[in-house]
Amino acid sequence: QKEVEQDPGPLSVPEGAIVSLNCTYSNSAFQYFMWYRQYSRKGPELLMYTYSSGNKEDGRFTAQVDKSSKYISLFIRDSQPSDSATYLCAMLSASGSRLTFGEGTQLTVNP
């Protein structure tokens, strides 16, 4: 069983929709939770990161972490065609130096 599970999609939504991307994990030692965005034929770039449980908002993006359920989410409000990319969740334990990535969810926002 993978440490981090992520629905690979693909996910296709109309412009303006609210998008929900999710990951579950099994390692209770994970303390840092990240979302990376990867455009086609590019390297991933950090989009959001949170420490422990709670919510974090940045513009149209909201990251949620529920450690009791071992579940994290990324919400995108008012989605735009420029949000079309693959979104990868990633996690790190407090003592770790290596990220564990989910498989990535491919999102397409249609104009």
Add this chain to the structure above:
Amino acid sequence: NAGVTQTPKFRVLKTGQSMTLLCAQDMNHEYMYWYRQDPGMGLRLIHYSVGEGTTAKGEVPDGYNVSRLKKQNFLLGLESAAPSQTSVYFCASSWTSGGTNKETQYFGPGTRLLVL
């Protein structure tokens, strides 16, 4: 400030050939990583380094070797390429003491490798 750069961008090898992928970063980061990305498998860590002169195995190290002789460079070697090593390879770096967090990794643009 170029960030993380990778050389080459694309390469075709025949089975059994060797090659070295070069990663360079100009952010004075301590940690560097090599990943491979395959459809349906996500990003998998091959090897990583927590400082100049150190290396450690990741999730899928077999068939690869690495060296970190200089802080800014991390080399990934394939001694005898196999078709199973056809993939997109990404280098990443993170953490400056007293600076960025360890969890923030900066990725290069990737190297596409095809092994025939």
